[in-house]
Amino acid sequence: MIPQEFEYSAPTSLEEALHLISDGSAKVLAGGLSLIPLMKLRLAAPGHVVDLGRVPGLSYIREEGGKLHIGAMTTHYQIESSALVHSRCPLLAETAAHIGDVQVRNAGTIGGSVAHADPAADYPAALLALDAQVRLVTASGERTLPIQDFLVDTLTTALEPGELVAEVIVDVDVDGATGFCYQKMAHAASGFAIVGAAVRVRRSNGRVSFSRVGITGLAPKAFRATGVESLLQTPDDVASAAGAVADGIEANSDLAASAEYRCQMARVYTARALRQALARIA
Amino acid sequence: MSMATTVTKAETLVGRRLRRKEDPRLITGTATYVDDIQMPGMHYAAILRSPHAAARIRSLNVQPALDHPGVAAVFTGADVAGVGPVPCGASLPGLRVPAHSVLARDRVYFVGHPVAVVVATDRYVAADALDLIEVEYQPLPAVANPEKALEPGAPAVHPEWPDNLAFTYHQEGGEPDRAFAEADVVVRQRIISQRLIPTAMETRGVVADYRGAEKSLTIYSSTQIPHLMRSLVAQMLGLAENRLRVITPEVGGGFGSKLNVYAEEALMGFVAMKIGKPVKWIESRRENFQCTIHGRGHVDYYEIAARKDGAVLGLRLKLIQDLGAYHQLLTPAIPTLSVLMMPGLYKFRNVSADILGVFTNCVPTDAYRGAGRPEATHGVERMMDLLAAELRMDPAELRLLNFIGADEFPYATATGLSYDSGNYAEPLKKALDLVDYHRLREQQQQAKASGRLVGIGISTYGEICAFGPSPATPAGGWESATVKIEPSGAVTVMTGASPHGQGEETTFAQIAADELGVPIEDVIVVHGDTAIVQYGIGTFGSRGTAVGGPAVYYALQDLKAKILKFGELLLESSDVTFSGGVCTCNRTGKTVTLAQIAAASYRAMKLPPNTEPGLVATHFWEPPNFAFPFGAHIVVSEVDPETGQVEIKRYVAVDDCGKIINPLLVDGQVHGGVVQGLGQALFEQAVYDQDGQLVTGELMDYAVPKATMVPWIESDHTTTPSPVNPLGVKGVGEAGTIGCSPAVVNSVVDALGHLGVRHLDMPLTPEKLWKLIQAGGQA
Amino acid sequence: MKRRITLKINGKVYSHEVEPRMLLIHYLREVVGFTGPHIGCETSICGACTVALDEKIVKSCTMLAVQADGREVLTIEGLASNGTLHPVQEAFWNEHALQCGFCTPGMIMASKQLLERNPRPTDEQIRHALEGNLCRCTGYQHIVNAVRTAASRMGA
């Protein structure tokens, strides 16, 4: 299992990287955990690989303007173990800790993960629940897209040729008043989410004053379950609200889980995540 | 040397929890597996494999690959016409044996069927060139399911046998028809033991090195059977057996999947002889899943006849074995082992079994950990639970009622075996005590009352192992050992059993060190090289220690007799004892050490009468019978009613494998075995789609248990020595696997019994259980 | 086109021209000769190829050698110092945490990483930390024992 030959570039600045990918023919290598297995199986055979590993300034976690900014080359482990993420955005830390295994988290990056847009990846669920935005850059400019617009379909994003994921920006929950939880049913072999539910909730006067529910694994792309959010008026609504998570969804089906089962697991895991999130509110 | 030290018997090593002698090289990364071998001028081979389950090869153009820089040669089916067929070592009356060429000729029969081999200067070039070969296939209808293959009009796997039947086999004991006629109760069930992928962590690999001037070929192969491989591959290649040397370097797991001779071993030998350079082929994981044998693949129809007091009377089995497209070394023999062991530990005096061996367009099945016995145990243990449910008896009581009595050994079974020794109630009682069974049942009732799905599953198993007496084993069932004491007194044991992780370098050293009274550090155990080791059968069927061990023991006895003769000579006495590594004259107390004796034996200034110089002894030990370990496993499981996920709350295994040489290693075998059984019970399944595509083609889809997926295993033992060998050992390599799957399934059926569930087929995937729970809820 | 890479592996500097497509595992095993890390799958599941890159374990079959240029690699061969086994190696030996040994180098590297990050792990944390390493022989129980033992020894 050996990749085909390719031309390799390891730019040492963002400008150089953007220039190298500007004609849209090169494939960007971040952590490599999505791309390299495909190349080994020869399902992917890019002629030119541009490795972002040596581009400085793409790996950071910082708080700015009430948001957390996370550089595209920040690894899952950095996110999982960051004190800043734990205190400001614990949902993201919890989600990162569920990805793959230790080795994968050490090498895999948030930018690589979102750009690959695997329908069963963990991050998108959390990013949807965190009202995340994805900042994209090209040689000539940049744009910022909400995560739900960035994710288009199975393995398909809004990335245009020549464009790169520069950073992911997420909301922060500074006061401990936001409950959070990521729960997933993992595929026994691959560890990918059969379904995963990432939620954030706040309470006020016995009512749920704020909720965000991001779901992965269920549909061709991760999505925000706004139906659940609107049904969740009080903590007692968890079961009925979670019951709506698959409404109108054309669910995925594979050997591990039929569409029907996936829908039901989405309901179960959404309810469990919501219950735990509510219980966690300080 | 003082008398006191010379007469003190050394502390025995047998029975102690010793850490292994083989580990230092393995924990430092310095062991040599096949892929670690590098040779000057070595070439690499890559194999083109069929993407179709059944197709005619319309055309094959290898020229573009040959033209690729760095490619030394490309061979196809036409080139290997002179290489003999991949051997089937099993014989059954009327067995149909398809011609099994090392490369496909004009037709392919399963996904992964080798079509061509590319040989290049490095593995990267070989992979590139492989993509350049042009093959035009004409796809043909395929059949991947053995029951579908038996239906009229099903696609014929081999056109010459349109019924897809490789063989039928009938075995009967007692009067089954009468037993069923007289029974108060008959319980029937269709039980599936699904196809499994053995998944040794090291895939297969071969390095072949041919020296033309000497006409000698060396094959390095990751195999469990180096000597058998030498004999069979020499035949395939038309080589004199003494011109072929097979070396088994470190082997990264086998579980039966390397108890075979595959196309690639002969193919690489052929390639090395053609190109005059060493060549290496390392199987990819994808190839391993597609082309290395699978295990199980049964559809069993069981019937059990009993009296209403619970006494079992008879057992009937119709066994449909999915053989795959070809016979590998033992393929057709595996289901016959299921038949032999179908009565389990019970007094079934009347049995009848029919096997239908069925061709499918899949990779062949063959021996996988347990090989036939897990299927049999799963069947009879499920049937006992079904009978218990039918009679509203406690499953433990039903078993205790029907066990063969401890006073009935040796026990002649209705399938023609003679069980060597046993006390079957003892491990079950011990396991019941360990879980505090009666309290556990009460707790279960409480849990169920509160809506929790808690189940208790019992399995008791008997295993045929220590393969085996030669008349019952295709290539001979003996094992050999040579023990050599060097002039310095250092001891080398050479065993024909070629272990691959079981730890016989340690257990055999324990035996040798005890017998000779030398420190274990002075003993090394050598195996896996046909040029060094006399001959051997190999390690499989839980025979390494149980057959290889006695061979070592008897070689040591021969050697001790010779040592004593030299002792008598040197001590000039006829009243000499050899103990603790020294010969002592019982009259004078004078001593002579083993090293002194060894030196004298080689120096040979003076020899005892009728005695050759040197201290070497070889023993080929023929076991008089199999050994039959047994045990009881109890599982407490809980099913999540919302998701169908099974959690194993407790796993208790009480195994009786006879005398234990190294309890640490036995525990390791039990744990590993149990987890493989658990893999079958809960997670693993090789899935072919209707067209014969293997859709669980990588470890991304085929779920081998991970550390987080398995429970803590509480392991204990009873000890019933085997009378068939001087060590009293039985064998434990497969026990865990055999005992496990029915215990797990019985526990889950028990958890869901109140919903009307009486049987579940493996693997118990969450969705399967969830659907049943849903249906039960509605019912 | 080949590319020169320079790495420090087990404390020594190595420099070679390699094809960009060469996988780090092949570089370590076949070019440099550290055959301790093994290849068990091609899909980044089994973990037999685990090595530490700048002190973080990675699956070297899912990384190009060129990606490791200029960085520091530790393989199982670099773990023992001056003939003294690392406590994790010693514990694997004492607790019989291996049988065929094929997964062992990766398993030891993963265990070592765990203890660096969490010196007193619970059994559950140990199992979780070893999720990226498959073992088909041991049933994991003795491995868990070994990591627990190594933890107490290293903490002592």
Add this chain to the structure above:
Amino acid sequence: MKVAGEYLLAAAPDRAYDLLQDPEVLARCMPGCDHLARTGPDEYEMRMKMVISSIQGLFAGKVSIADQDRPAGFRLVVEGNGKVGFMRGDGLLTLVPQPGGTEVRYEGEVRVGGMIAGVGQRLLDTTAKMIIKRFFSKLAAQVDGASSSGAGA
């Protein structure tokens, strides 16, 4: 793998039927199709470069149409062969007039083999659905771009 669904085209059944059998239209709408040529009545040879994220496969194959029942429906068979595997889609297309145009219902089976079957199990279903969706959205765009009359209002 079974696939089924429906798609609304803003064209009357007759026109939708024509579009669905027009080799030029099919070539434009089949994702990655860079060649489609008629080889016989209702038979076309085809070349496709399927690109999904980093994954790409070149397929050579054929498209054939059978059981023509104008304008109610027909059977469409698409076969492709490539290094990464092979596929065969066999489906029944039923055209149902609707107020907004024509509802094209499809129901069929996609079978895949080779590498994509062996390693792509987890993503096959969603990917097949995506490809069908892409086909119909391109077809819809064709209708919008080309038709002035259509099944208006």
